Amino acid sequence: MPLEIHIKENPTGFHRFDVLWTPSVLIMDPQGKERVRNEGYLPKDEFRAWLDMGLARLAFVAKKWAEAEARFDGIVKCNPNSGVAAYSVYWRGASRYKQSHDHKALSAIAEEFRHKYQESIWAKKSVVWGN
Amino acid sequence: MAVQWRKDVEAALAEAMKDNRPLMIDFSAAPD
Numbered sequence: 001m002p003l004e005i006h007i008k009e010n011p012t013g014f015h016r017f018d019v020l021w022t023p024s025v026l027i028m029d030p031q032g033k034e035r036v037r038n039e040g041y042l043p044k045d046e047f048r049a050w051l052d053m054g055l056a057r058l059a060f061v062a063k064k065w066a067e068a069e070a071r072f073d074g075i076v077k078c079n080p081n082s083g084v085a086a087y088s089v090y091w092r093g094a095s096r097y098k099q100s101h102d103h104k105a106l107s108a109i110a111e112e113f114r115h116k117y118q119e120s121i122w123a124k125k126s127v128v129w130g131n
Numbered sequence: 132m133a134v135q136w137r138k139d140v141e142a143a144l145a146e147a148m149k150d151n152r153p154l155m156i157d158f159s160a161a162p163d
Contacts, residue, residue, distance in 0.1 A: 001155065025158070
């Protein structure tokens with residue numbers, strides 16, 4: 001559900017949500033809690049991938065692990081060059097781990113990062129799961 | 132299909148909660 005807050009029409013809305021820059025986009029869960037924020041312009045394809053990531057994140061926060069895994073997997077497969085692809089590899093693996101509690105799911109993340117997105121912060125975060 | 136942008140913060144938050152749907156808030160300073 002989309003809501004637009006324009007600084008000229010509703011400046012108090014910016015203060016309410018601590019928005020410091022435009023454009024900014026927030027994704028709120030149904031209870032009205034902020035879950036994801038983007039500050040700054042994104043090209044159309046990147047924005048779409050970011051929105052998908054937000055929905056995946058909402059599923060993860062709601063402990064809908066299988067849905068989160070599927071959504072993150074969709075981003076990895078459909079937007080492998082997007083800015084949220086490495087993030088999605090990491091959290092797809094985390095979603096798998098949450099379903100199984102099998103540490104092989106975490107090792108698999110580290111292994112996958114040995115082959116792609118090696119310079120991403122998410123690859124570095126997965127190093128502890130290697131070996 | 133045209134996007135149905137909401138403008139009322141409280142109404143949108145209430146609608147999201149009632150319908151159990153996420154809410155995307157776009158903060159803009161773009162000229163009309």
